[in-house]
Each structure stands twice: as C-alpha cells, then as structure tokens.
Amino acid sequence: MSSTYNHKIIEETVQKKWSKEERYLSKVDDREKYYCLSMFPYPSGKLHMGHVRNYTIGDVISRYKRMRNFNVFQPMGWDAFGLPAENAAIANNVNPSDWTDQNIENMKTQLQSLGFSYDWSKELRTCDPSYYKWEQLIFKKFFDAGLVYRKKSLVNWDPVDETVLANEQVIDGKGWRSGAQIEIKEIDQWFIKITDYADELLDSLESLDWPENVKLMQKNWIGKSNGAEIKYKIHGSDEFLTTFSTRPDTIYGVSFIAISPNHPMAIKLSEDDDSILSFLEKCKETSAAEADMAKAEKLGIDTNIKVIHPLTGEKLSVWIGNFVLLDYGTGVVMGVPAHDSRDHEFAKKYNLEIKQVIKSENDELPSVEKGTLINSDTFDGLSSEEASKRIITKLIELNSGEELIQFRLRDWGVSRQRYWGCPIPVVYEDGSPKVIDELEMPIELPKLGKNSQPIPLSQNSDFINASDNIMRESDTFDTFMDSSWYYARFTSADNDKQIFDENSKYWLPVDLYIGGIEHAILHLLYSRFFHKALRDIGLVEGDEPFKRLLTQGMVLKDGAKMSKSKGNTVDPQPYIEKYGADTVRLYMMFTSPPEQSLEWSESSVEGAARFLKKIWSLVEGRRYINFECEFEFEKDEVDLRRKSHATLKKVEHDYEIRFSFNTAIAAIMELLNYIPDNFKNENASDAQKFCLNEAIVFSLKMLSPIAPHICEYLWEDFFFDGDSIESSWPEFDENIIEADEFELIIQVNGKVRGKMVISKSLEEDEVKNLAMEEDNVKNHLNENTIKKIIFIKDKLINFVI
C-alpha cells in the first residue's frame, strides 16, 4: 500500500543527506566551471517572497548546470551594513550589530529550509572587519591610482535632528521623524572618479550577454552626448559665463541664461541682495533627489546681470533657475524656450521671449525635434546636424566656444555621515587628510554597548580623536561600495591572507548573475566600474564581472515593491511549513516568468501542491525495470515516447536559453497528463512499462532542479541501486520527436474554417484539394473565385476570396 506525500519527512531526510555528504561545497577541478550568483540580501529580518523568487531561480539554474556536468559555484552572503539597522536600533533600542546578527541567523535558517544548494563555506558578511579591511585596502589602492578626491557636495539636512537624511527619509520636503523642513547643505565629501571609466563602461556594454533594456538604461544613464561649450561675455566685465548645450543649432533661439542656485556666482550675488538670498533659501527647501527637483515648479529670479550673445550681440538676462543642476555640464544653461520643454515652462511663467528657430514636422512649441533652421541668420535652411557643426566652427573662430563631449554620469560620492557602515580609512593630521597604511587596517567600527543607540562617528570623540593632532575621518562608505566587489571576494572568502587568491582566477567572472531589475543601473554600474578599476591595479582579470545577467521583475504587494521599509512583505515561512519547500519553489517558478513583475497572490499554491502529490502517487512504490529487449511500439506508445522526448527538448530549451520556468513546468504537467491510465497498471505490457519508465525518468530529472527534495527521494526508491539523480541529464532523440503527420489549419480570408490531420509528404496541390473538400471550408468558399492561396508548409493553407 502506498504512503501519502509527507513533505516534512522527505525534506528533512534529503537535506540531512546533502549536508552529510557536503554535496554543495565547491572545489576547483578540471571540469568547465559555472559561477552562478544571486544578489545577496540585506538582512532585514525575514525573507520575503521577492527573495524566494530570486534565490529559487538561481538554485534551479545551479542544479540544472550541475546535472549537465558543470562545476558549479553558488555562494551566499549578507549585505549587512545600512540604514535599516540604524532605524531598527533607534526604534527598538537594540544594537545595530546585534540586530543584524539576529536577522542573519533567522534568514539563513529560512534559506536552508528552502533547500538552496549554496556553498556555505564561503559565506561572508560585509559588516565583518575581515571583509571590510579589504574594502579599506581597495580604497587606498584607488586613492594611490588617483581615483579618489574630496569635493563639496549637497546633502539633505534635518535641522531638528541635526543629521543628514537619505532621500528616502525626506517626505514632501520634511524630515520623516522630526517633520522639520529639511534644507540642502553643502559639505566636504569623498568622491571616486567613475567618470574616468565612462567611455569604457559605455563601450564594453556591447560585449555583455545582458537584457537589452538593462544595457539601454546604463547607456542612457552614462549619457554620452556631443555638444558645445558656449561662452557668453558678461556685460560690463571681462568675465564669461560658460554654458553647455547639446543643441548648438538652437543658439539663435536663446532668450535667457539660467544658472544653478548653487553656482558660485549666485552665492556671491546673494551676499549683497536680500531678494536673491531669500530665493536661494527657498531653493534649499526641495530635497536633493533628482525626481523631486524635476517635479518642483520651475522658479527663478532675474539677477539683473546681462550677457552678450556671441553671434547676435544681443543682450540677454541672466536668471537663477531652480531647475538648473550644478553637477551637470557647467551649471549654466542657455534658455531656448521654443525647443526645450523646461525652458518653455520657465519662459511662459516669466514672460520671456519664445523664438522658434527650428522647423520640424511638428510645429507645436516647444518642439524638441531636430529639423531645418529658420530665423538663424546665415544658417537658415541648414539641417540641425549641419548647422551644429558650422555654428561650432564659427564659435571657435570667435573664440566663444568649443566642441565638447559631455557625460551625464557624475563622479561617485561615497561619504555617508552615519554609524553602521565601513569607516573610511583616513586620518587628518593637522587638518590634512591621509589614507592610513595597510598595516593599520582595518579601522574598526567602534563597538556599542548592549542596548545603545547608534551615534554618527562624528559624535564619537573616542573614535575620532586618534591622538593629539590626529583626527579620524568620521564618514563611512556608501553601502554600494560593500556590494561592488563581493562577487569577487566570495571566491576567496575563507582566505584571510589574500583579498583574491588563486581560486578567483578559476571562478571569475560570474557566469550568471541574478537579481532584481531595480538594480539595473546603480549597483550593476558600480560593480562594473569596480571590476575595471581592480583590473587596472592588478587584482582581478578580465573586463567585466558578470557575463550574463538575469533581471527578475519585482514581487509586488498592493501594487508596490515588496520591501521591509514599505511594510508590505509576505513571509514564506507559513507556506514552507504548511506545503513544504518544494511546493513553495514550484509555485514561485510556475506563477510567472522571471523577468515579469508579479502581484503576490497565493491563489494557486494549492495547485502546485496538488501536482507534487500527483507525481508522488505515480512514482511512489514503483520500480524501474531494465528491459534488454527491443520493442515494436504500438501507436499510443509511440505517441507517449514522442511526448516524453519533445518535452525534454522543450524543458532543456526553457532552462538553458529562455529562463522560462513556468512553461517548463507546464510542459512537465502536460507530459504527466498525457500518460494513458492503462500504462500504469500492473498488467501493462512490457512495451508500455518501458514507455512509462522513460516518462518517469525524464519527469523526475526535469523537475528536480525546481523540486529537488521530492524528486531525489522518489528517485532513490525508483531507481534503487542506480546513479544519483544529479549525476546526469537525459538525452532526447530527435528521430523519436519527428512525426510524419501534422494538423493542417485551413483558413478562408484569414479566418480558421477547418483543421485536418494529414501526412507531411503531400504536395501543395494535394493539400489544396483535400482542404477545399472539408465541409465547413466548402461552405465558406461557397463557389466564390479563389483570388489567391497562401500555403505555409506543414502548417497552414489560406484561401483568399
């Protein structure tokens, strides 16, 4: 009598076996390697369904690759520094370090219960000094390579809490805790010259096997544009205001010049002018986030300064505009209201001239399209492209400008004024900064007492006062620094002598990187930059860290990204307990393709559980029979074999090429539904049993990357003294898949009017005659003249009447 499917016993048994065998520890050997990495989590407390989805995808591919005889490396670790630990510490009176440790422990238990085949011997956490000492060393090497500098830059300042706020902590211009109106403040910070690599970051995108949309986002983010620097002489002075524009062809449409509120000239003017001063104060009230600035109403103030247009000699007013960014271009823009929508909005508001100088198909202003020049003196009639070239030439002659390539990408500000982060390894000796020696690393984060709240390092006098005239840097690193090189450290995580040892040469680069689409730009761009910079200082090989990328869509709840900070997470634990890890994994993979975003719903978890029960009751108690003889197969046997082999081919393609696990599962379900009931009987013929054997072997193997516990458990019993289920992937036979008949679709005027199963060997004429005789088709043809026949071999015939 067969037993019922008990996920608890099965999963426990199988997981114990894995850990006893140390099955997923990876060692360098002579097989082809496959480094499969899923983005490590921030230890926020518990896993949520977004994590389950991400890590199941990674595990399915790892297990599949292992069956294809790849040497697979799949590590896991913790992105453990960050703001939420500080917030939790303040809210619950716990130490950020204890809170983080506790969360890691919980989440690790959850990951293990899901049966992910990680090599835990390489586990790392970014908050360990043993990890971040190497990060401090990298910073030093970057500094020595000239990639690090200090610069003033803007932060959100909460005047009540007297802290710097993250953009996320500013809600409608107010501090989230204090509710105070935030202000933009300028402070000294550390920067890394990612812009030195702008061209390479752009060019080598081409070599990557990444989704096109991600490459496009990175390309647009880097934003290389050809344009011109144009100098406007200040009236009554020998000085110039230099603007950057990508559209020099619109220069005759300039009706004003606008400078950023943070431009030195604006700040200087505010010293003697109260109305300008109060305008600048007002500009400080919008948060530093780009989205907030762009959405804010365009505001400006006339400085009463005039500049001279280099080509027309016209006097133009200089305004201060809140929409001008100091960090992009020169912090000064030429206002062309007819051909730029921001300039247009601004000009409308302040009644500035709107002069059309480009004629394009769409004449409605503002029109940002390129076209033909009008109202542009001798340049009239030229195309935008040609005019841009000639105008630049003219400006060069007049010594009023030059051609310039500009990037949107800005240097990376890595300073954070917080506690729970990696200390920046710098000391100030009599005020001047110096990166500390490697031998003194790591500079450890000072420990806090048991329930004590985090205080920014700047307020920790024991920490900052290193000695009489030596002060420590109080900023910590942006946590993106921590996550920019962990993929490489994993390969050597158990080596405390070397940052990257011999193993790193074998395992790198990452063959497949899997993570949320929300990381498409920042994290992935910073990591790519790190890899190139590490290459140039001789620490890694190759140009790119991640060969292939799979970006999974967001798991949404109530229409928003599932995350701890939004408080809309769904904990997988109750589902794991009730249905088991295999069901949860199967459900997550079945419910939608990985790249698509997914609104959480538990509506068909039951269906996944039911399917596992079904395969259990088919296989449990049955034994593989090794037939020696050859068979003459009957039709239904041939059909089942064709289905088995065709399914295997499809699933292979779905795992390997498409990453389309939902369709792979559907195909396996179809195969099981396809098995005729009489094949499962005791008194089935040997040939039938042979075909059933094949279907079962294929199904268990195909399903095992997704539901590894039940498949391995069933396999051990079914195949008793044979190989492990992981030892191989079966092979399909194209000859068995090939059929000699197909279903012909018969259309009249593009509408399906009939179907018939016919032999593939028929000629077009024979097919046509057969098709025309089909009853319903005959009706629709109804003695009309056939004007045209479209014939697609082995598929369709369409009569046009």
Place this chain on the structure above:
RNA sequence: GGGGAUGUGGUGGAACUGGUAGACACGCUUGGCUUAGAACCAAGUGCCGCAAGGCGUGGGGGUUCGACUCCCUCCAUCCCUACCA
C-alpha cells in the same frame, strides 16, 4: 520632469521566427465517492447568442492574405532617478 518596462478569460499566465488566441494551472459549475465535509475522480468553463453565427489580447488608427506579435497615437500601472538596498 527624464529613463526603462508592462497591459491577453473571473485569477496567474501560454502563444519562442507575422500563421489555430486562451496551453498549463487556480477558481467556478455539474456529476461520482462520502452519514457529512475535506481529499480524490469525471465532465464543462473567453464573451454574446436557442442556434447558425458574430465579437474578442488596455483605447483609437494603420500595414498585411493573416497582427497579442510590426508602425503611429492615446491611456493606465510598476521600477529607477545618483543618500533605501
């Protein structure tokens, strides 16, 4: 504001290269089993219509013998926007 995506039955989704729209599931309906329920099994299930047939992939337009798929346009939703990770 800018950049990137998505939109198909009551629900999740399938249709891979312009060629059968709705595979596979969930749910629901009916029947079987059962004292009853759960579980399980069988049949049905896009919409309108008694039927013949017609309509149907966010809305509108176009290309084509043929459009979920290509083009134009509009709408809605989600992600990123440099200090959430």
